[in-house]
Amino acid sequence: xxxxxxxxxxxxxxRRSLLRGATALGTAALLPLGSGRAxxxxxxxxxxxLAMAHxxxxxxxxxxxxxxxxxxxxATARNGYMTEIAADGSLTGDIAESWEASPDARVWTFKLRExxxxxSGKPVTAEDVIASLDYHRGEESTSAAKPIxxxxxEIAADGxxxxxxxxxxxxxxxPFVISDxxxxxxxxxxxRIDPLSPDGCGGYVVESYEPGVRxxxxxxxxxWKLPDRAHFDAVELLTIIDAAARQNALITGEVDVIDQxxxxxxxxxxxxxxxQILSTTGTQHFTFAMDTRAAPFSDNNVRLALKYAIDxxxxxxxxxxxxxxxxNDQPVGPSDRFFADLPQRAYDPDKAKFHLxxxxxxxxxVPLSAADAAFPGAVDAAxxxxxxxxxxxxxxxxxxEPNDGYWSNVWMVKPFVAVxxxxxxxxxxxxxxxxxxxxxxxxxFWDNERFNQLLNEARxxxxxxxxxxxxxxxxLLVRDDGGVVIPMFASYVMxxxxxxxxxxxxxxxxxxxxxxxxxxxWFA
Amino acid sequence: MSDIWWMILxxxxxxxxxxxxxxxxxxxxxxxxxxxxxxxxxxxxxxxETLAALRTELGLDLPAWQRxxxxxxxxxxxxxxxxxxxxxxxxxxxxxxLANTLFLALYAAVIAVPLSLALGILAALWRGSWFDRAxxxxxxxxxxxxxxxxxxxxxxxLAQSGLFPSISNIPPGAPLAEKLYRTFLPALTLTLVVTAxxxxxxxxxxxxxxxxxxxxxxxxxxMGPTRVIVHHALPNALAPIINVVALNLAYLITGVVxxxxxxxxPGLGQLMVDSxxxxxxxxxxxxxLIFAAAYILLNLAADxxxxxxxxxxxxxx
Numbered sequence: 028x029x030x031x032x033x034x035x036x037x038x039x040x041x042r043r044s045l046l047r048g049a050t051a052l053g054t055a056a057l058l059p060l061g062s063g064r065a066x067x068x069x070x071x072x073x074x075x076x077l078a079m080a081h082x083x084x085x086x087x088x089x090x091x092x093x094x095x096x097x098x099x100x101x102a103t104a105r106n107g108y109m110t111e112i113a114a115d116g117s118l119t120g121d122i123a124e125s126w127e128a129s130p131d132a133r134v135w136t137f138k139l140r141e142x143x144x145x146x147s148g149k150p151v152t153a154e155d156v157i158a159s160l161d162y163h164r165g166e167e168s169t170s171a172a173k174p175i176x177x178x179x180x181e182i183a184a185d186g187x188x189x190x191x192x193x194x195x196x197x198x199x200x201x202p203f204v205i206s207d208x209x210x211x212x213x214x215x216x217x218x219r220i221d222p223l224s225p226d227g228c229g230g231y232v233v234e235s236y237e238p239g240v241r242x243x244x245x246x247x248x249x250x251w252k253l254p255d256r257a258h259f260d261a262v263e264l265l266t267i268i269d270a271a272a273r274q275n276a277l278i279t280g281e282v283d284v285i286d287q288x289x290x291x292x293x294x295x296x297x298x299x300x301x302x303q304i305l306s307t308t309g310t311q312h313f314t315f316a317m318d319t320r321a322a323p324f325s326d327n328n329v330r331l332a333l334k335y336a337i338d339x340x341x342x343x344x345x346x347x348x349x350x351x352x353x354x355n356d357q358p359v360g361p362s363d364r365f366f367a368d369l370p371q372r373a374y375d376p377d378k379a380k381f382h383l384x385x386x387x388x389x390x391x392x393v394p395l396s397a398a399d400a401a402f403p404g405a406v407d408a409a410x411x412x413x414x415x416x417x418x419x420x421x422x423x424x425x426x427x428e429p430n431d432g433y434w435s436n437v438w439m440v441k442p443f444v445a446v447x448x449x450x451x452x453x454x455x456x457x458x459x460x461x462x463x464x465x466x467x468x469x470x471x472f473w474d475n476e477r478f479n480q481l482l483n484e485a486r487x488x489x490x491x492x493x494x495x496x497x498x499x500x501x502x503l504l505v506r507d508d509g510g511v512v513i514p515m516f517a518s519y520v521m522x523x524x525x526x527x528x529x530x531x532x533x534x535x536x537x538x539x540x541x542x543x544x545x546x547x548x549w550f551a
Numbered sequence: 552m553s554d555i556w557w558m559i560l561x562x563x564x565x566x567x568x569x570x571x572x573x574x575x576x577x578x579x580x581x582x583x584x585x586x587x588x589x590x591x592x593x594x595x596x597x598x599x600e601t602l603a604a605l606r607t608e609l610g611l612d613l614p615a616w617q618r619x620x621x622x623x624x625x626x627x628x629x630x631x632x633x634x635x636x637x638x639x640x641x642x643x644x645x646x647x648x649l650a651n652t653l654f655l656a657l658y659a660a661v662i663a664v665p666l667s668l669a670l671g672i673l674a675a676l677w678r679g680s681w682f683d684r685a686x687x688x689x690x691x692x693x694x695x696x697x698x699x700x701x702x703x704x705x706x707x708x709l710a711q712s713g714l715f716p717s718i719s720n721i722p723p724g725a726p727l728a729e730k731l732y733r734t735f736l737p738a739l740t741l742t743l744v745v746t747a748x749x750x751x752x753x754x755x756x757x758x759x760x761x762x763x764x765x766x767x768x769x770x771x772x773x774m775g776p777t778r779v780i781v782h783h784a785l786p787n788a789l790a791p792i793i794n795v796v797a798l799n800l801a802y803l804i805t806g807v808v809x810x811x812x813x814x815x816x817p818g819l820g821q822l823m824v825d826s827x828x829x830x831x832x833x834x835x836x837x838x839x840l841i842f843a844a845a846y847i848l849l850n851l852a853a854d855x856x857x858x859x860x861x862x863x864x865x866x867x868x
Contacts, residue, residue: 084644084822085636085829092637169605174598223638235723237647238637239825240817265720267815271703275717276815279710282718431828435590467598 069528071254073550074261077539078273080287082266084239089222090211091163091170096286096538097266099208101242103542104262105146106211107228109137109156110202112452112541114534116362118203122151122212122228123190132197132487137190143251145214146232153184158215160192160205162222172209174460174467197487199494200453208542230257230546241265244545258549277302277522284527284548286538288520290348301525306518308352309535310360310450310457313402313517315395315412316470318442319510323393327508328386333393334512335382336416338374342514345411346404350520354513357505358448358457359498362535365454367499369506379419392422396437400430401445408514409445439470446470452536454498455486462505471510478504526550555865559855566847573843574626577836578619587611588635588830609635622836632833636826641837645819649841652818655734656803659741664796667746671753671792676780678758690747702740702813709736718815737814741807745799752795756788790857797853805842 082097090106093099111121120126124140143151160182163170170176181193194201211227213220225233230252231244242264246257265282267273270289276282278299288296288304297304317324317333324330339353352361359366383391397409406427413423428437438444451457459466463482464474478501485497505511519538523529528551534541540548589605606612613621625632631641670690674683693701710717719734757780760766769779808820819838826834858864 083636083829084648084817084825085634085831085834087637087639089637167604169601169608171601173601237817238639239821241720265718265815267718269812269815272706272718272813272815275706275710279713279717281716281720432584432590 069255069258069549070551071258071260071549073259074263075259075284075527075545075548075550076263076265076282077284077286077545078265078267078276078282079285079539080268080270080273082239082264082268086238087223088225088236090159090209090213091168091172091222093209094171096542097264099537100539100542100545101236101264102208102211103229104231104244104264104545105225105227105229105233106213107143107151108206108208108211110206111543112203112206112534112536114530114532114540114547116364116452116534116536118206121206122156123202126202128199128201128489130489132199132201132489133194135192135194135201136185137192137202139188139190140251141188143228144249145228146226146247147214148249149214151212151214151228152187153190154187154218155215155220156190156212157182157184158218158220159212160210161218162213162220163209170209172207175204175207175209196483198455199487199489200455203453204456206452208537231262234261239266252546256546259545262545264545274522277524280524283524283550284539284544285522286519288522290350290520293348293350293520296522303523303525303527304520305523305529305533306350306520307533307535307538307540308360308516308518309362309537310358310448310452311517311519312354312358312360312448312450312513313405313408313515314354314358314446314448315409315512315514316438316444316446317510317512318472319474320472321442323386323388323391324442324510326386328382329388329391330510331507332379332382332386332391332419332421333416334372335375335379336419336421337412337512337514338415339372339514340374341415342408342411346408347515347517350518352516352518354515355506356509356511356513357502358450358461358511358513359454359502360450360516363452363454365495365498367495367502369499369502372506374415376419379416379421383420390420390422392424393443394424394426394441395443395445396426396428396441397445398428398430398433398437400428400433401438402447402517405445405447412514439468444470449537454501455482458482458501458505459486462509473508473510475504475508478508555855555858558858559851562851562854566844566851569847570840570843574623574836574840575619577839578615578622581830581832581835582615584827584830588832590830622833626837626840631837634826634831634834636829636831636834641834644822644834645837645841648817648819648822651816652804652807652820654730655737655741655807655816655818656800658731658734658738659745659803660800662738663742663745663799664749666742667749668753668792670746671750672757672780672785674750674754675757675761675784676776678754683754686750690743690750693743694745694747698740698744698807698809699813701743702736702810705736705740706813709739720815734814734816737807737810737816740810740814741803745802749792749795749799753788753792756791757784760784760787786860789860793857793860794853797849801846801849804845 079097081095083095086098090102093102107122109121109123111119113119122140122143123137126135126137128135139153145151160176163172163176164179178194179192180195183191185191214226230247230250232247234243234245236242244262246260250257267276273285274296277285293304296302317330319325334356343349343351343353353371355369355371395409397405399405409425413425416423438446451460459482461468461470462473463469464479481497481501485494488494521539527548529548534543588609589602589611633640634644670686674686677683706717709715715736716733719737721730721733761784766779766783769783808824811818811821823835823838
């Protein structure tokens with residue numbers, strides 16, 4: 028699948044036929060060669076016990092909320108989505124078998140896969156798809172996915188197996204957008220879904236759920252992806268918030284997989300017998316965001332000075348213990364198909380001083396707000412940054428903010444703050460979430476005319492080459508004019524028992540194989 | 552005896568009054584927290600529109616006094632309301648967690664109370680001996696370390712060797728024996744944390760009495776030290792011991808959130824912390840009320856029991 032929207036069809040080779048072929052050849056033949064364990068054949072059976080650092084007693088089934096990784100992975104395990112982001116970052120069909128766009132990328136027609144049923148046995152129809160998307164739309168909606176579905180003007184069924192979505196303006200990435208974990212397809216009655224129902228059409232059926240504690244599931248015997256997916260007979264998800272408790276649970280064999288291994292102690296865990304470490308670097312990145320409306324950050328020379336005054340390598344080595352990749356002051360990562368390989372910006376106190384002089388300043392003193400709620404190690408990162416910036420004559424006063432209420436009282440309130448972004452699967456999605464002028468999460472309040480114009484044009488541009496050129500220019504603009512210092516992309520670091528097998532390529536769009544470890548992994 | 556009943560009634564009435572003041576304090580304290588449930592639930596994903604919509608839906612746009620009255624009248628009718636975060640009825644949410652908390656507290660108490668009484672009596676009996684010193688050093692060090700440290704040490708010794716599970720992962724419907732096995736480490740941690748206090752109080756109260764003339768009399772009659780302590784000193788030392796036991800029991804119910812987190816035990820403390828983080832006010836209020844009630848009831852019980860242990864107070868002239 029080349030993902031070229033110019034011909035309007037993504038689904039010509041369905042993921043299933045691809046996998047069926049691949050299974051015949053042996054999965055390893057399709058994928059780069061690697062260690063024997065990872066490339067071994069999937070095998071059915073066993074109960075996966077997976078412990079996550081998230082999960083709160085305030086969680087619920089409601090797809091409009093899903094605000095932590097536990098809820099998100101749990102939703103992905105029990106639900107089906109229109110499309111799925113494959114491990115290599117490309118898009119494949121899920122409930123939608125194929126899709127095509129009108130020439131202006133404004134009207135999208137999705138053909139639904141036949142024979143997909145909910146756990147209750149009810150077949151998935153266009154009515155369910157419409158109700159599921161409608162749930163997040165409209166004035167009353169409190170859904171976190173509201174901005175994603177806001178451009179939808181109309182959703183209509185064309186028979187039971189076809190859904191036609193009309194957008195207010197063209198969006199070549201729309202099939203990517205609706206793979207979002209907030210948008211599962213749920214059964215509809217009288218045109219409405221029950222958001223608190225555990226029913227879904229995913230690989231696992233919910234047996235019991237205690238928010239903030241555990242969720243137990245068994246394999247859906249009618250899952251349409253069988254036998255290529257859902258290898259475990261049953262799955263038990265646990266919340267273990269304490270990092271040491273989580274690692275102990277893995278070492279003592281209480282669980283088979285843990286997420287969020289503490290990067291400061293990962294070498295100790297690696298020494299434990301029967302444990303393997305898996306790390307993936309995708310779109311997750313950490314930023315220092317400046318309010319570009321407020322002095323002194325309104326001057327681009329000040330912003331550039333601050334960008335040259337940070338030693339990204341040292342931050343990566345010390346804060347992430349090397350588990351990550353260097354950032355380049357723009358949020359599009361190497362896994363994105365429109366990633367432009369711009370020259371890496373390096374630590375250069377002299378250049379920083381030069382830009383300060385250009386701004387008419389000899390010294391600069393700015394406060395930087397950080398808390399570990401922004402990202403683990405944010406306070407340490409801010410302190411390191413302040414040490415590095417001192418060499419350029421910049422004084423950064425690190426303000427340690429309370430974790431509690433960080434996102435409402437500090438982020439987008441204070442002028443210079445540490446921020447966490449999980450990233451987005453497409454460049455357009457990332458840019459229109461946090462860099463377009465006036466959008467709700469534009470945390471730098473950046474407003475660049477050329478950028479905004481390019482963003483709108485590129486969104487409906489169906490020619491891949493032209494599009495790539497536009498995204499290159501946008502990345503350049505964010506890097507050289509934007510209000511954000513991006514020191515690093517952070518890896519997802521997971522601990523696995525040696526008994527666990529997984530495909531050679533592991534999805535990096537989210538932790539745990541893009542939240543799909545539950546159905547993509549197996550007991551070797 | 553009717554004096555006792557009067558006292559219980561009076562104390563209960565005072566307890567209800569205290570609870571009422573506590574509700575005011577809880578409600579007022581929660582109003583002081585920065586941010587509101589709508590912001591906390593939506594987190595980074597909040598936009599002004601979703602915030603406004605969620606606030607109206609949750610009734611947060613009403614003035615504070617009106618929300619207080621709504622809540623308190625609900626509580627008086629036995630209705631704690633529904634969680635703002637996930638719409639589950641709070642009584643159901645709390646019932647399971649409270650049962651877990653009480654189970655763990657009881658488990659720890661069943662080990663800790665007899666253990667510390669016995670150790671305290673023995674330490675008093677062999678005052679100044681190596682046993683007395685060793686017990687003092689051991690219990691004092693276990694109370695001096697932070698709970699999570701004690702917990703990690705126990706995990707290191709008892710869980711990594713495979714003797715006990717490192718997390719209290721109890722499948723629904725597990726038999727009691729399995730529950731006891733899986734929650735042994737948290738119970739042991741709590742035991743270590745509370746033993747010193749009760750043991751030292753027992754020891755001190757008894758030693759205090761050993762200097763009194765009637766004990767000397769008993770000794771002069773030719774009684775053995777065990778009989779002197781158990782039959783003559785202990786009954787008079789009960790009042791302070793009962794009080795410190797009650798205080799520790801209350802602690803076992805209300806103060807074990809760190810142990811819950813380390814051993815992944817789904818108790819009330821974790822629920823309350825989650826709910827504070829999400830500003831799930833009704834749940835926080837309900838949990839705080841339960842904690843306050845636990846303190847009041849245990850103190851009441853301690854008062855009644857220590858009164859009963861003293862014949863001078865029971866049979867007033």
